[in-house]
Amino acid sequence: MQHQSDRRRFIKFAGASAATLALGGLWTSRAMAADKISVDDPTAKALHYTDDASHVDQAANPNYAAGHHCGNCALYQASAEKDGHAPCAAFGGKLVAKSGWCAAWASKPA
Numbered sequence: 001m002q003h004q005s006d007r008r009r010f011i012k013f014a015g016a017s018a019a020t021l022a023l024g025g026l027w028t029s030r031a032m033a034a035d036k037i038s039v040d041d042p043t044a045k046a047l048h049y050t051d052d053a054s055h056v057d058q059a060a061n062p063n064y065a066a067g068h069h070c071g072n073c074a075l076y077q078a079s080a081e082k083d084g085h086a087p088c089a090a091f092g093g094k095l096v097a098k099s100g101w102c103a104a105w106a107s108k109p110a
Contacts, residue, residue: 036085037094044102047090053101063103071098074106 037044039051048061053069070076075089076096085095090104 035094037088037091037096041091041094043091047102047104049091049096049100049102051097051100053099056101061103063105064101068101068105069098070096070100070102070105072108073104074108075104 037049039045039049041049043049048056050056053064056064058064070086070088071078073088076098077087077089077093080086081098084098086098087093088096090102096102
């Protein structure tokens with residue numbers, strides 16, 4: 001009898017733990033995505049992020065080409081876009097401007 005009781009307690013605990021982890025992860029990803037990246041953020045500075053791709057200094061950023069912006073980058077999560085901003089994988093899910101650009105820009109697969 002004790003064995004069945006221990007197993008039931010374990011199953012309840014495991015289920016509750018899994019639910020807590022799932023909800024915690026969902027909350028964390030939403031909280032992270034709610035933050036817009038600042039151009040003063042250390043990662044943004046390292047990747048030469050700007051909110052407006054038309055202001056990119058092409059001489060200082062040889063990877064930049066006219067027409068590149070966050071909105072046409074493979075790392076920009078357009079399906080979650082709101083008010084011209086969406087999460088970016090290069091910045092840990094923080095929001096970037098659709099019109100922005102950074103050195104992590106990657107072409108979308110064809």
